[in-house]
Amino acid sequence: MATIDPRVQWQVENLLARYVHALDDDRLEDWPGFFSSTGRYRITTAENHAAGLPLCIVQADSPAMMRDRVAALRHANIYEAQGYRHVVSSTLITRAEGAIVDAVSNFHVARVMHDGATLLFATGRYIDRILLGDAPLFEDKRVLLDSRRIDTLMAIPL
Amino acid sequence: MAATPQTPAWPQEGLTRVPYWVYQDADLYRQEMDRVFRGRSWNFLCLAAELPGPNTFRTSDLGDMPVVVTRDAEGAFHAFENRCAHRGALLVFKPAGSAREMACVYHNWTYDLTGKLTGVAFRRGIKGSGGMLPDAQPDAQAPRQLKIENYHGLLFGTLADGMPPVEDYLGADVAEKVRRVMAKPVKPLGGYSQMLPNNWKLYMENVKDTYHASLLHLFFTTFRINRLSQRGGVIVGGDGGCHVSYSITDAVKSDDYEKAGMRSAAGGFALEAPEVLDSVDEIGDGITVQIVGVFPGFVLQQIKNCLAVRRVAPRGLESTELFWTAFGYADDDQARTELRLAQANLIGPAGFISMEDGAATGFVQRAIIGAGDHQAVVEMGGRDVASNESRISETSVRGFWQAWRARMGL
Structure with a gap:
């Protein structure tokens, strides 16, 4: 594999860091802004992915659908107050051609409930296609959960 | 765990009361596994x-x-x-x-x-x-x-001898509503499961509770997605344990009308991409939402064009695994598959209209811990078990308990 320009590696990791801090800081309104105008976001399970089955737990085919999800979380859906703490690591750039970069990263997400109950809520991989530029953006973000089993409900995006 | 009465007796009020010890008693849970799931049930x-x-x-x-x-x-x-x-x-x-x-x-x-x-x-x-x-x-x-028995693509199993056919178990009216969804060969689109922090019965009651739908799940009303007409109803079948609730949307179909109506709503919220939730009347009878609940732990859903089965697996007295499998028809084209997948945003642990079910049933389990000698009140829509045109009713919840008590001898 060709050597990855350290600056590209840094841009990708910086995008991921800013992304997870926005979610963990409850800046959900900023979430769609990490995607390009044609960006897609999907959460599915490794089991569905391996079986070639297309069902997702969350599927947003456009930033508009992401903004709709944020509006639903803020104004319609009912769930107990909770937050996440993401740990992202082992970001591996699998392809870099011009301004398009594919990367895979590991993540752990702890969910912290309002009463203090803390759970290792999700582990898995981010499989990302990123458009570099002045402000790198996700063109496609797939969240592949290691487990098919979700505790109680999944309100906030991963 | 809460204390169990020495000799639990069902409240005198009968089907309009559910004593909270039914969700708390470990002995009762073990009996249920034999008498309900491994007894005379499909x-x-x-x-x-x-x-x-x-x-x-x-x-x-x-x-x-x-x-x-x-x-x-x-x-x-x-x-x-x-x-x-x-x-x-x-x-x-x-x-x-x-x-x-x-x-x-x-x-x-x-x-x-x-x-x-x-x-x-x-x-x-x-x-x-x-x-x-x-x-x-x-x-x-x-x-x-x-x-x-393979009932129109749904595999049911039982350990009991001499069970009636699945069609009789469902009752003719519920069976007809199952067949309208399972009318063609299907293909699985994928699945996932959800761990619910509550006794399995609380989830099945939630499925059968047509009263909560527009009160707990605010997504459709907040975003004025559909103006549901008054048409529809709830049908109770079999020995009370099987039901179907369904609703038929108004004939107003114009996207322009929908969007204009929503965006102009004073003080309301609007979706930017509501079109992904537009449904196609593929069965041709106007029913846009249909939920079938089959005792003890099966759900067949049609929510717009999102079709899925849900299977309830008890994982202990206060833990339930809910398996979701979404499916389409084998002859779906790519556009129809994509429509079903987009509408799958409505269901599951992150579903716009099902997210709350994972929480609400757990709220009950947590709240009743010291109230094993108290009871839930189930009187919406009267006191009996009967089909009803109004979904402001708990008739199918009472039906669930009628079926459960028959198997448990309580």
Whole structure:
């Protein structure tokens, strides 16, 4: 594999860091802004992915659908107050051609409930296609959960 | 765990009360596994289409009892207990796969895909020593066989003898609503499961509670997605444990009207991409939402064009695993598949209209911990178990308890 320009590696990791801090800081309104105008976001399970089955737990085919999800979380859906703490690591750039970069990263997400109950809520991989530029953006973000089993409900995006 | 009354007796009010000890009593839970799930009930196992051909298997549950569902070399369906005749180990632990036979990993006893013991490792020993005596009966404790019925692509299983056919178990009116969804061969689109922090019955009551739908789930009303007409209703079938609720949307179909109506709504919220939730009346009867609940733990849903089965697996007194499998029709084109996948945003643990169910039933379990001698009040829509045109009713919840009490002798 060709050597990855350290600056590209840094841009990708910086995008991921800013992304997870926005979610963990409850800046959900900023979430769609990490995607390009044609960006897609999907959460599915490794089991569905391996079986070639297309069902997702969350599927947003456009930033508009992401903004709709944020509006639903803020104004319609009912769930107990909770937050996440993401740990992202082992970001591996699998392809870099011009301004398009594919990367895979590991993540752990702890969910912290309002009463203090803390759970290792999700582990898995981010499989990302990123458009570099002045402000790198996700063109496609797939969240592949290691487990098919979700505790109680999944309100906030991963 | 809350204290259990010495001799629980059902409240005098009958079907309009549910005593909270039914969600808290560990002895009762064990009895339910035998009398409800392994008693005179048809349990949904999986979609027939989840076993795509001969020599395939999939694991499922009969209450807390693990089972294997198979298709043999001829393609015939079988189901049996996932327990080796020898020492009781699991025969299969993968959720699904292909196999020509089953081999217990513990001591390599083998089974064919009908669940029949076909081989005992070293049965005659080695070089004349070891092994079993000639009169041994290694299959004396064989895994139990289920009776199964493939009802229009839905595989049901039971351990009971002499069960009525699934169609009679559902009741004619509920069965008709099942068939309208299962009218064509289906293809699975994927699945996931959800751990609910509550007794299994609280989830099935939630499914059968048509009263909560527009009160707990605010997504449709907040975003004015559909103006549901008053048409629809709830039908109770079988011995009360089976039901269908359905609603028919107004004939107003213009996207322009929808969008203009929503955006102009004073103080309201609007979706930017509501069109992904537009539904196609593919069955042709105008029903846009239909939920079928089958005692003890099966749900068949049509929410717009999102079709799915849900299977309830008790995982302990206060823990329930809910398995979701979404599906389409085998002859769907790509556009129809994409529509179903986009509308799957409505369902599951992150679903716009089902997210709350994972929480609300847990709220009950948490709140009643000190109230084992108190009762839930179930009087919406009267006191009986009967079909009703209004969904402001708890008739199918009462039906659930009618079916449960008959099996439990309570």
